[in-house]
Amino acid sequence: MANGDGPLTTAHPGRRAPVLRRHTGLPLLGAVPAVFLAVFFGWPVVALVARAFGSAGGPRGHLGELLDRDDAWSLLGATLGQAAASTVVTVVVAAPIVWLVARVDVPGSRVLMIVVTVPFVLPTVVVGIAFRALLGVGGPLGFLHLDGTLLAILAAHAFLNVAVVVRVVAATWASLDPRAEQAARTSGASPMRAFVTVVAPRLLPALASSAALVFLFCSTSFGVVLVLGDGRVRTLETEIYTQAISYFDLPAAVAVSMLQILVVFAVVLLIRLLVPARPTSRTARAAGRVRPHGRGWLPVIAAGLWAGAVLLGPPVVLVLRSLRPTVGGEWTLVGYRALDVAVNGQTPLQSMRYSLVSACWAALLALVVGLLTALVLTRSPRWVAGVGGVVTLLPLGVSAVTVGFGYLIVLAGVPSVVSRSPAIIPVVQALIAIPVVYRMLVPAIGLVPDELRAAAATLGAGPLRVWCTVDLPLIRRALGVATGFAFVMALGEFGATGFLTRPGTVTVPVLIGSALGKPGAANLATAMACSVLLGAVTFAVVAMVEMLRSVGEPDL
Template sequence: MTVTPPVASRASVGRLGTLALRVVPAAFILILFAWPVGALVRRAVDVGSDAGIGELLRRTNALDLLGFTLFQAAASTVLALVVAVPMVWLIARVDIPGSLLLMVIVTVPFVLPTVVVGIAFRALLDGPLAFLGVGSGLWPILLAHAFLNVAVVARVVGAAWRSLDPRQAEAAYTLGAGRVRAFVGVVLPRLMPAVGGAAALVFLFCSTSFGVIVILGNGEIRTLETEIYTQAIGYFRIPEAVALSMLQLIVVVAALLLTRLFGDPGGAVGARPAETRFRPHGRQWVAVAAAVAWTVVVLVGPIAVLAVRSVRPGADGAWTLDGYRSLSESVNGVTPLDTLRYSLGTAALAMVIALVVGLLAAVAMHRSRGRWAAAGDVVATIPLGISAVTLGFGYLIVLAALPSEVASSPLVIPCVQALIAIPVVVRIALPALTSVPARLRQAAATLGAGPLRVFLTVELPMIGRSLCAAGGFAFVMALGEFGATSFLARADTTTLPVLIGSALNRPGAENLATAMAASMLLVGVTIVAVVLVEALRPRTGALL
């Protein structure tokens, strides 16, 4: 005879389980996030210099750097919003064949390594668009930032638009309003929270941009992010770098508060959208074709130019595969292909870590209420927006004080990459858990199943597709991480994005060809991963 545990006993076990679920993610974030950031703060208090923080900031022209950092982030955000308008309309309103391909095209730039995007725009602006005379400087940076972040706007705002109840707009039509007036007066005000949330996220990502500015700035464009790296690694001026890192942390916290102010832009994730899309016919195809052409030119064009330049890198127009052949040639005992294998291995390990920790965090947040749930949401979001260079600098300080066996552990880089991917896993897994009908959990509990068994037999199978999508995103984000890894990489732990950045810093057409060929390898891997993610992802969702 089966004996059902007392209700009080099961409740006690459930509370202990929820507490245990909180411990692992909290410990992971404390060790891998709070510790290095805390080390930076402590170093800022005792900077090891006769000058105070104010003097250090003055020496580095910090106020000018801050002003330009905020300006380029704001300009990039506005440009991304404008560029994304046709894509938002396609995603939200138009039902055409090839929607999976459309979502892949929109998503790939967002998860491409920033160094690859920088190289692609350098190839584009020094090649087909050379007549514009903007091969480096502010405009290339703004264009690359818009390219990287249109997916945020398109997916967040597009999902919000699809989820709107169409009856209010139809009522406006009935009262005599035209399509433009109905959109401006009825639809647009209801989309503004999603637009604001997407804009805040784009601003956050652009204010902490590193790889794009390093490659396209040509040493002339300096932001807080790049100057931290220059002071710490280039000049080894640790007090100045610490002071700038503290200023950068203030910018990140302010940007995160903006995202909270506008609400969770992923709030529509998991909701069942109202079907408001139409199948085009007649003259409607003209507008649809124009929007599709815009999407292809803006998002596929730079990658296509990079593919061509990888086999035609020289100004003489000669076609060659030397860049791809060089991938098997040894540099300091390691070939780029060896680096790719190492990158794939660390990204796969980072994906596993991010899935385990992120899923535990999502389950704990799902079972929590009130301030626990709100605190978990904030803590899980912070690593998504923190400056990768600031984080890498913090690790540099922490690892210098640890035994060499720990500092050289092969787990260091995968754990750093996983930390950056965990927020993505949480943002996908949490809405998936919320979408599981409560009655199924209750039925399993009534039959005597404990919380763990309910999760394994009821919830986990139902969120499997979402977890596969989360794993895919975690993998490509880990594969392309550049900022923090550039501080930690050694000769035998160099990832492919770091190798590409190093190749670009060396003179010679051969190094440029190698960088472009290696970039195309990353593009190929990223496209395959995004196709799998889109094929497995549930047909709901905003950002991810």
């Protein structure tokens, strides 16, 4: 992430121009995202904290007793353990794909990046259903009897988060100057030794950064654990949901939420330490990518087959199961026909229409708040940018179930005209997308040449005109990419909206989760068909995003 002390004018490269050092409008611009996050994220979390101490009777010891009573410390260990194991599995699974993306120049690389990216933005409930179809009875890997086990959850988490490792590490690897490795080879080092001694140490910061992000996502995973755990695998996230919804034990749910917030805050601080403070130059990008010849195609083919099996296997099985929902049954379109059949007064197609509209508003909201945050923090003192970066990342890390639960507490005490407002769900969906928009725009803004800003200011352009004529044209692709990612992330949000939906505002992920909880082959077929439809929309949006992404632009 890029943090700076403000633009400076000078003819010397690498330094910034003093003409643009003053930003009198920064406090006003910064007030918008600050107020938004304070009201729509801080308020529910603070309300949750207040309820935690109120429900515990005030003294701290009572809160500890609640955690002891609900075996929260064991759940904490299980949550951190599965997150760590998921991170290791993800890195191992991603390694061949990272090499393929960073070092091999083959046709179809853009298609490969689309395939890599889609799992990351797929709704977690869709991923859960796909792996149930893959690992369950009658599935291609059903003979392994992994359905409902921790190994199934680890595999699904790896599938979801491969894109994080591939994009972060491969982008760094592709930008490395290959001459150092070539010098080691010339001195007699084998390819493996040259990689271990020259390349690997330079990739470690990117690997640590991506691994920390994967750990954060896995430690707050909800949909995957809920669908694949089958009640046998419990984490802090699922325990919050169980205590709040199934048992309606609010003190216990709030106490576990408090514990998870502390864990997330610690992980976010760690990520802040691992992520580079300034954007790196991409001038050497793709310099080390080579076109294979002869036997060099063998590892490329092997890596390609591995990527295809890992990334395409679960979606393909999901599509097939949507056409044959019962094991050994007939091929049928009954699930797709049910898309136009009302369930509790709302058809799945109506839910999809509502989800698309809601995601559009959420993406627009996330773009505005994320862009303003990026503009302010890239022009703020280093300590302000550091604190602001941590705060901005918190909505992505704090459990969606925790946020949804906090909204239940807050909305119970406000007028019904507010609690029933159709704007609530887009706002909650935008919260998880704002950190992604921010992280994608900060490097893009940081790579805008300060000399261009200084020249425009010297010619009399005001700050707004400088931004419109210099920054905006250079970051417009990043804006489009960030908007696309915000849209698909909002479209797939499941944890928080599950608390807040009501008749007429049921999103497709919530509808899928509801259908899975009902018995009967017809409900399973409907869930499968909705999952395929949601996956198809996600794939289409990601494909358009990749078309917008230009070579050399910062990656996620």
